[in-house]
Amino acid sequence: MALNVADCDRMIAACEKAGSKLQIGFMRRFDRSFRELKSRIEAGEIGDVVQLRSVTHGPSVPQPWMLDIHKSNGLLAEINSHDIDTLRWYAGSEFAEVYALAGNFRCGEVKKEYPDFYDTLVMTVRFESGAQGCIDGAASVGYGYDARVEVLGTRGILFAGRIEDSTVVAVTKTGGVRRPSVASWRGLFREAYRAEAESFVQAVAADREPEVTGNDGRMAVKIVNAGNRSILERRLVRLNEV
């Protein structure tokens, strides 16, 4: 949405003033499987949410403008803001404290110029509710687009997401049992993008609040900032610090 909370606030205020609807593009909220998981949490199938995990490993080689994380907010913003939103949504609670560690493992050629650049990270979170969570992120993984989530409750666990691109399975002498991997979020979330756009149009038409609001984007930015500070300062960061 933006690089810092102040910019988010200005955007939200401008929309309010103009009477415009603002919807943030967290398309996973419109994905059939991610949505079903949410409704099953709400139906109480696994009791109270206690531990959440979201992984996104992306295939793309980082663009030049991403390399300076002080200007781009890095992988956390580019990819894992989606995981951040998913965790907030499923936890039904705000992030209270984060700890993140990160490294550059696949982009050695930019290390000298951009020593703070990272392509892989783990970030843990303590929610205000007391629940705990973890996000695994990676860019430029090569093997595909891999987005999965798991939510442990007091009475069970729920999983969603997949790495297989279709239902086709091939078994041959030299290849073992093979399924195609998801190449990109574009194909994986094709239906979700459509549903997202439909939802926004309906929100405008019915003059109701969009399903994903400016505040959802603002919170993601705040958490990205906290995570990056944690990475750079190698310490726990409370959300009210940023």
Next chain:
Amino acid sequence: MALNVADCDRMIAACEKAGSKLQIGFMRRFDRSFRELKSRIEAGEIGDVVQLRSVTHGPSVPQPWMLDIHKSNGLLAEINSHDIDTLRWYAGSEFAEVYALAGNFRCGEVKKEYPDFYDTLVMTVRFESGAQGCIDGAASVGYGYDARVEVLGTRGILFAGRIEDSTVVAVTKTGGVRRPSVASWRGLFREAYRAEAESFVQAVAADREPEVTGNDGRMAVKIVNAGNRSILERRLVRLNEV
């Protein structure tokens, strides 16, 4: 398409005469996974096709008009015509001979009035190419819509289809590891129906042959007739008999 080949021939002739495009609604040909399987056969990934199997178990309770199979052509037409088309498509060869056996296992209440009605069948086929195939069909299975295919070649095997409706997995104390089953072909083939319609529109616009032709429908009807004769007469039926 119709109840007999003569009617198909009239429909095809009428369309030709009128200069209209005729496309048969075998939507599996437009499903991403079924399509990918076809292109991998063609790429030679499993060598020559030697054994094919297609299953469709459907959830729907048979409608009254389906009960007299002499008027409706029964389950073979209603559900398994899709499997027949898939097998022809993947085998790249025509059916030469079929043998089918069938029974009524879940609709006992109609047995007296419709003794020939069947809700479950197995049909084997010998293709002109020498390849062999098998279709499993069932209606009113209750547990969901279950469409799967497997193709054994001289160098490997390919599978497509699924019974799981989403990527959500729940594990709870009493339920084990659970995934939702596909409720209906409507959801399963939503994207395929869209692609099917697009393809037809493009065929009309470009004035080219549709991807699924009247002859594909005609051949399915012929095979349905042969299968039903095999069921009723409890014997192998060659396609050139019907």
Next chain:
Amino acid sequence: MALNVADCDRMIAACEKAGSKLQIGFMRRFDRSFRELKSRIEAGEIGDVVQLRSVTHGPSVPQPWMLDIHKSNGLLAEINSHDIDTLRWYAGSEFAEVYALAGNFRCGEVKKEYPDFYDTLVMTVRFESGAQGCIDGAASVGYGYDARVEVLGTRGILFAGRIEDSTVVAVTKTGGVRRPSVASWRGLFREAYRAEAESFVQAVAADREPEVTGNDGRMAVKIVNAGNRSILERRLVRLNEV
């Protein structure tokens, strides 16, 4: 067990006379998953059994002694006798009638000398109970050892078996999502072989009937003979013919 029923009868009589226990090596009856499926049928989870399917595709190149099916009873005996036993066990009913079709697709070099040799088959069965079944068999498939079963009942369906050899999944740029395939029945049924031997020892120690009897072997031989006759004579064969 033997090439014909008369030999089976002599073996059974000899064991009875000698007071020896005779157990047939249908190890799938001792496999944890196959056994669990049986107990769930018996618990009524899927209602009455109406359609059964068992597949075995084996990796091995046929040995020279198997090539003359008149002396070896062919693939049906060598591999699919296990599927035959599984279907009898799960159906709780005897085979009444079979139809099989077969071909030689991967062993072209022996076609001239052994024109009746087949490496791939489909066999359908009508059970005395009215249930229907199907067996898919293939030798020398190259891609692994592939044994799977599915049982449709009036209220649901059960599956067992697997083609994946371990829980390891690899995803790499060029390979997609890959799991190792089962290389051989030896590894797949390692635990089952152990349980089978234990069960036999216990049957001897407790002087009780073995879990798999001479009659189970005898019935498999009878069905193999019926299936081979069906293949050679291209017609349905009733079990009381052989």
Next chain:
Amino acid sequence: MALNVADCDRMIAACEKAGSKLQIGFMRRFDRSFRELKSRIEAGEIGDVVQLRSVTHGPSVPQPWMLDIHKSNGLLAEINSHDIDTLRWYAGSEFAEVYALAGNFRCGEVKKEYPDFYDTLVMTVRFESGAQGCIDGAASVGYGYDARVEVLGTRGILFAGRIEDSTVVAVTKTGGVRRPSVASWRGLFREAYRAEAESFVQAVAADREPEVTGNDGRMAVKIVNAGNRSILERRLVRLNEV
């Protein structure tokens, strides 16, 4: 192995002095799938290891002696010491720094008497190699025994572990697609325990170093201590502090 490193050292020294072999019961090192994953890392299939994750969610209600974590070392020792060992083994590197957060979510009745008791935790680790890792732990989850691992490398990702207890899948009207979950580590690692014992016997017979040494146990204890300190003091803990 013990509650602190000093005790481990005494045990190791005692064994050395007595000329006895000491093998620690990290049975996952002998599990076929976990072992295969290790050998594939070593074969270079995924390049360098950069991000590791190990989950163990256990079904057991904590025993009374576990409740005082100052005497028992808690869940980290009881369950997640296995994950710790797996991560050290796969990373090929020692833990440098940990951060853990934990809570008591399912055992509310002991909160008053044992305020430090936790039944759920997330622990991140920075390895000396620079790699990063994460362990998810939970006791008393009810839904089964759930042990899974994933290892991201510079060229791909590897997964092992499973939550399904057998290959049986049931699909029924009300239950969806269901597989049984693993009830206990006893069944899951049955073969691994056997292989572990065999390996130890062979180490004794051949007078060679056991596959899992006293030092492996000692390092796990050290990491458990670091993790518990991190939980109690809510801060990163370097391994050389404990």
